[in-house]
Amino acid sequence: MSSKRTKLQEDTHFRVLRLLQENPEMSQRELAEAVGVSVGGIHYVLNALIDKGLVKLGNFTAAEDKRRYAYVLTAKGISEKAAITRRFLLRKMEEFEALRAEIEALSAEIDDDAAPSGTSHRVCVIGRLGQGMS
Template structure:
């Protein structure tokens, strides 16, 4: 069974957030994903190093220090792979939770009958 790490989940969220919104700032990402600005910066840099996103200057912005984050073909593939893994992980978690709820329900019913 797949074991999705928190960092993988955060990277997936960043790849999803950047898909179609290239002019998002790291501060915007951090706020949207409810992570620290440092964590957003770390993940962005890791994604750049892996070749999943590329960084370009956003010359048309009034904020001349702004950047565009563009998903590369490898980044799009990584987003798809992480999404598949995330779905698999969540489905397995759902099945486990259903079983846990059923077990608790049985125990509760047994206790009530006593």
């Protein structure tokens, strides 16, 4: 089983790869803001992705400042992004199912404590959750 730190790192890599695939010309500052980490953190992540061969630097030709770079996913980067996406989705689905079970348990607990008249709040809460699922 992966550690929490490894999962967070992989989630960050997933988000960065996804953003760069959509817009390779994002600046480090824009990436940092979109991912929710510091600019220094994004710099570290980008260097790690470059070292792994998942991202390569290209010139950002439209910029007046020729020092700007585009961060382009390599073929290996696109393949790894697909694998990370699968793992990310599975992890989020597991988290969702655990949260759903906790909500059902808490709703049942509320029903047991607060509804001697026979009314059920649990159906209402779970029903609202299911509405956003389609």
